[in-house]
Amino acid sequence: xxxLRHYAPLAAADRGSAVAIGNFDGLxxxxxxxxxxxxRAAHRIGAPVAVLTFEPHPRSFFRPNDPPFRLTPxxxxxxxxxxxxxxxxxxxxxxxxxxSLSAGRFVAEVIDQGLGARHVVTGYDFVFGHKRGGNAALLxxxxxxxxxxxxxxxxxAAESGEIYSSTQIRRYLEEGKPQAAAxxxxxxxxxxxxxxxxxxxxxxxxFPTANIRLADLLQPAKGVYAVRAGIDRxxxxxxxNGVANFGSRPTVDGxxxxxxxxxxxxxxxxxxxxxxxxxxEFLRPEQKFPSFDDLKKQIALDGEQARRLLSGAG
Numbered sequence: 001x002x003x004l005r006h007y008a009p010l011a012a013a014d015r016g017s018a019v020a021i022g023n024f025d026g027l028x029x030x031x032x033x034x035x036x037x038x039x040r041a042a043h044r045i046g047a048p049v050a051v052l053t054f055e056p057h058p059r060s061f062f063r064p065n066d067p068p069f070r071l072t073p074x075x076x077x078x079x080x081x082x083x084x085x086x087x088x089x090x091x092x093x094x095x096x097x098x099x100s101l102s103a104g105r106f107v108a109e110v111i112d113q114g115l116g117a118r119h120v121v122t123g124y125d126f127v128f129g130h131k132r133g134g135n136a137a138l139l140x141x142x143x144x145x146x147x148x149x150x151x152x153x154x155x156x157a158a159e160s161g162e163i164y165s166s167t168q169i170r171r172y173l174e175e176g177k178p179q180a181a182a183x184x185x186x187x188x189x190x191x192x193x194x195x196x197x198x199x200x201x202x203x204x205x206x207f208p209t210a211n212i213r214l215a216d217l218l219q220p221a222k223g224v225y226a227v228r229a230g231i232d233r234x235x236x237x238x239x240x241n242g243v244a245n246f247g248s249r250p251t252v253d254g255x256x257x258x259x260x261x262x263x264x265x266x267x268x269x270x271x272x273x274x275x276x277x278x279x280x281e282f283l284r285p286e287q288k289f290p291s292f293d294d295l296k297k298q299i300a301l302d303g304e305q306a307r308r309l310l311s312g313a314g
Contacts, residue, residue, distance in 0.1 A: 001088065027077060
């Protein structure tokens with residue numbers, strides 16, 4: 001898959017695609033249905049399969065003071081999109097100039113003149129353009145004049161009837177329900193980040209940790225999780241079971257918020273490495289212990305519980 005940070009000018013080989021357009025935060029099963037429809041259309045008309053998304057997320061641009069909410073950083077989003085059989089990923093910078101484009105100009109300048117799209121696919125509720133002036137009905141109405149065909153994908157639901165929704169996934173994670181979030185994502189929720197040097201207190205009690213800041217990613221419920229983690233090597237990432245604490249470490253200092261990951265039976269140096277972490281199950285809420293010795297005992301129990309829970313994980 002080729003990643004392009006612009007939509008114009010494009011080489012002839014990169015124009016004329018069937019393109020899915022959206023934020024696609026989380027790449028949940030509903031998003032995957034949109035991309036699957038795009039892939040079918042591309043094969044039908046003999047065109048490349050493309051996805052156009054925005055960076056940063058428009059919500060971050062319009063509401064910069066909101067708490068972190070993103071489910072999927074761009075690096076991970078690109079990896080998942082590639083796994084879905086996409087040929088081209090257009091990552092459009094969402095800034096003041098782009099935000100000022102009217103819906104009509106978006107269709108004319110981005111979809112038609114820029115991409116030269118032959119087919120466009122969005123979710124049924126996709127809105128775009130200045131002050132959210134465009135929607136699926138407008139995309140359909142302008143299709144003939146701008147030389148593309150159009151499909152709006154209806155809501156997609158699980159067998160239980162639950163609609164696949166990024167909002168619902170965020171709610172589950174904030175409630176400490178990673179397994180429920182995974183049902184909508186189609187995979188465990190995953191974060192990734194650079195391992196930073198912490199206070200290294202874990203080494204003194206036999207539980208060295210890799211410390212990661214979540215930055216602009218959603219903050220899940222504070223507490224202890226059974227996790228799987230590995231140094232980022234894309235499809236070649238080797239996963240290890242582990243236990244992690246996300247929170248402010250009230251027994252230690254109660255100030256800074258970190259994800260602290262302990263990998264079972266791992267002896268390598270992780271400092272400076274880019275670590276991928278999958279949240280498998282929530283074990284307990286964050287709590288303050290009377291002493292460091294009490295914390296040490298609980299960490300050992302957490303590790304045993306995580307080992308048992310993950311022993312059957314693939």
